[in-house]
Amino acid sequence: MSEGYDLEKDKLREIGIEFDPLKRSGTFLQRDQEVSTVATFYGGVEVMSIRDAMKKYDWVQDYFWKLVNREQDEFTKEADAEDVNGYFIRAPPNVKVEIPVEACLYLHRVKKQKVHNIIIAEENSELNIITGCTSHPAAIGLHIGISEFFVKKNAKLTFTMIHSWHNKIEVRPRSGALIEENGTFISNYILMNPVKIVQMYPTAYVNRNARVIFSNVIVALDGSTVDSGSRAFLREEGAIAEIISRTISKGGKVITRGQIIGESGGVKGHLECKGLILSENGEIIAIPELIAKRPNLELSHEAAIGKIAEEEIFYLMSRGMSRDEAVSAIVRGFMEVEVKGLPEILKIAIDKAIEEMRDAL
Amino acid sequence: MLRIVNLSVEVDGKRILKNVNLYIKKGETFALFGPNGSGKSTLLNAIIGNPAYKIVGGRIIFKKTDITELPTNERVKLGIGMTFQSPPKIGGVKLIDILKHCAKLSGREEMILKLAEKLKMREHLNRSLNLGFSGGEVKRSEILQLMLMNPDFVLLDEPDSGVDLENIAIVGQAISELLERDKDDREKAGIMITHQGHILDYVSADYGVILYNGMIACLGDPKDILNQIRKNGYEGCLAKCLKDMI
Numbered sequence: 114m115s116e117g118y119d120l121e122k123d124k125l126r127e128i129g130i131e132f133d134p135l136k137r138s139g140t141f142l143q144r145d146q147e148v149s150t151v152a153t154f155y156g157g158v159e160v161m162s163i164r165d166a167m168k169k170y171d172w173v174q175d176y177f178w179k180l181v182n183r184e185q186d187e188f189t190k191e192a193d194a195e196d197v198n199g200y201f202i203r204a205p206p207n208v209k210v211e212i213p214v215e216a217c218l219y220l221h222r223v224k225k226q227k228v229h230n231i232i233i234a235e236e237n238s239e240l241n242i243i244t245g246c247t248s249h250p251a252a253i254g255l256h257i258g259i260s261e262f263f264v265k266k267n268a269k270l271t272f273t274m275i276h277s278w279h280n281k282i283e284v285r286p287r288s289g290a291l292i293e294e295n296g297t298f299i300s301n302y303i304l305m306n307p308v309k310i311v312q313m314y315p316t317a318y319v320n321r322n323a324r325v326i327f328s329n330v331i332v333a334l335d336g337s338t339v340d341s342g343s344r345a346f347l348r349e350e351g352a353i354a355e356i357i358s359r360t361i362s363k364g365g366k367v368i369t370r371g372q373i374i375g376e377s378g379g380v381k382g383h384l385e386c387k388g389l390i391l392s393e394n395g396e397i398i399a400i401p402e403l404i405a406k407r408p409n410l411e412l413s414h415e416a417a418i419g420k421i422a423e424e425e426i427f428y429l430m431s432r433g434m435s436r437d438e439a440v441s442a443i444v445r446g447f448m449e450v451e452v453k454g455l456p457e458i459l460k461i462a463i464d465k466a467i468e469e470m471r472d473a474l
Numbered sequence: 475m476l477r478i479v480n481l482s483v484e485v486d487g488k489r490i491l492k493n494v495n496l497y498i499k500k501g502e503t504f505a506l507f508g509p510n511g512s513g514k515s516t517l518l519n520a521i522i523g524n525p526a527y528k529i530v531g532g533r534i535i536f537k538k539t540d541i542t543e544l545p546t547n548e549r550v551k552l553g554i555g556m557t558f559q560s561p562p563k564i565g566g567v568k569l570i571d572i573l574k575h576c577a578k579l580s581g582r583e584e585m586i587l588k589l590a591e592k593l594k595m596r597e598h599l600n601r602s603l604n605l606g607f608s609g610g611e612v613k614r615s616e617i618l619q620l621m622l623m624n625p626d627f628v629l630l631d632e633p634d635s636g637v638d639l640e641n642i643a644i645v646g647q648a649i650s651e652l653l654e655r656d657k658d659d660r661e662k663a664g665i666m667i668t669h670q671g672h673i674l675d676y677v678s679a680d681y682g683v684i685l686y687n688g689m690i691a692c693l694g695d696p697k698d699i700l701n702q703i704r705k706n707g708y709e710g711c712l713a714k715c716l717k718d719m720i
């Protein structure tokens with residue numbers, strides 16, 4: 114019993130889940146379909162299961178399937194079920210909390226874990242969330258996660274998702290975000306462990322003077338297939354999108370997509386995908402798309418895939434590193450994405466998670 | 475300390491160095507001159523073991539060991555260190571992380587902050603290596619790394635190029651220290667490439683050498699050679715060298 118518990122705790126720590134009131138403003142843990150831990154350590158932020166939220170507020174219902182189409186595919190249809198659970202996290206108007214809320218989804222025994230999350234940052238609020246998704250080493254199954262993010266006027270939401278699955282798990286997140294005037298949505302995604310397949314294409318709808326930043330760090334190990342993209346509709350003047358991805362193949366297959374759609378003049382978007390192939394049988398496919406529907410806007414992309422530059426390895430060896438040390442320093446540097454506006458505490462948590470998982474590479 | 479015998483080096487299948495011979499004793503500093511593209515950087519890169527520079531003939535002997543086939547980090551452990559003319563930018567790899575590795579070679583871990591202060595690089599410690607560094611900052615970062623490695627044999631590829639007058643004094647003093655120029659009984663030796671020779675106002679050298687067309691063409695007093703180059707150009711200087719020899 115205690116051994117299993119420790120194993121689970123270690124696993125959770127790996128994905129940034131601490132259960133520490135000093136480091137987190139709230140916590141949420143869902144095992145399979147059951148919510149086992151909910152706590153808020155800081156007044157103001159609301160953290161509860163989506164089932165409880167629907168009981169508490171009749172308006173929660175109105176936020177369902179607003180940003181993700183329930184008819185989109187077999188997975189969304191599957192998630193549209195009676196036994197769905199998930200989290201509801203909300204920062205009320207003007208509440209600003211830098212200490213992140215943590216939320217964990219743990220797939221243990223069920224064949225299918227179905228999750229529907231609603232996240233709301235009300236006007237002028239600031240909310241940080243670290244969410245970790247993981248599975249029991251022996252689990253076999255499918256995780257479907259619907260997430261709908263509502264970033265209201267002048268609000269800022271930073272959402273960091275760390276995945277740590279096993280090679281018999283199939284993962285199908287379906288996410289949408291609405292960013293209202295002057296709002297900011299920063300979405301970070303980290304995947305460094307084996308997985309059977311992850312396939313997702315989160316979409317942001319960006320209004321006047323609002324901004325979205327998607328940053329993804331993906332490592333695909335042997336036997337893993339990761340098809341991950343980020344999409345932004347720049348709907349009104351002043352909307353900004355930045356999509357950054359760093360992908361590494363260590364034998365797995367990565368399809369990294371990005372799409373920015375400029376629907377209004379005076380918008381700006383940039384897409385950057387960099388890939389590194391570290392193994393003979395790996396594969397990376399980068400598909401950046403820019404769609405401009407108005408004349409006066411600015412969309413750009415850069416994509417580069419390659420291997421590690423010999424010149425850099427040599428340079429570090431001239432400073433006393435062995436070849437292996439040099440390679441790992443460069444790979445680690447490659448994964449370090451500078452996300453502007455990321456709160457320090459979150460940066461530390463992300464670095465720590467990368468550090469923990471990096472050792473397993 | 476370093477003996478180069480009949481060294482020939484190719485880059486991208488093109489012969490750059492042709493039968494170069496050089497012998498440098500403990501305590502000696504050589505100033506290396508030569509026109510652009512003459513092979514100066516190639517020579518230093520061959521000594522430190524850059525795999526892009528292929529040794530097709532000859533040997534490099536350092537401290538009585540044949541290092542011709544040794545990988546770079548092994549040469550570094552034997553006591554060779556180099557500052558590069560244009561080092562790479564490496565995103566995400568912080569200067570401080572590299573400095574820690576440098577210091578490990580010499581046991582100078584406690585000196586990192588002090589030396590960073592001295593070379594005015596304190597603010598750059600947590601930045602990615604050379605990303606957005608100015609020309610002078612790149613040079614100071616190179617010297618700082620070498621100060622922490624404290625090698626016995628010092629290779630300096632244009633440490634003064636693009637460095638302003640104020641900073642050249644800082645860089646010059648650091649190099650002087652590296653090469654123990656102020657001591658009578660020196661353990662260190664090295665080669666320093668310079669075009670303008672400004673660094674020679676701060677770092678004394680024992681010999682000057684001209685590399686011309688991949689060959690050692692002149693050997694003499696560094697200040698004399700520099701003056702000849704300034705007055706008569708490389709060609710004139712070579713002609714004079716040849717005349718003096720006859």
Ligand SMILES: Nc1ncnc2c1ncn2[C@@H]1O[C@H](COP(=O)(O)OP(=O)(O)OP(=O)(O)O)[C@@H](O)[C@H]1O
Pocket residue numbers: 485486490508509510511512513514515516517526559
């Ligand atoms: N990595 C490389 N790839 C291709 N050619 C190279 C490379 N390095 C050097 N060369 C060529 O070798 C020749 C000698 O170059 P080297 O860098 O040694 O010259 P240098 O004497 O240091 O010149 P400078 O004073 O301009 O620094 C040049 O013609 C240069 O173009």
Ligand SMILES: [Mg+2]
Pocket residue numbers: 514515516559631
């Ligand atoms: Mg050169």
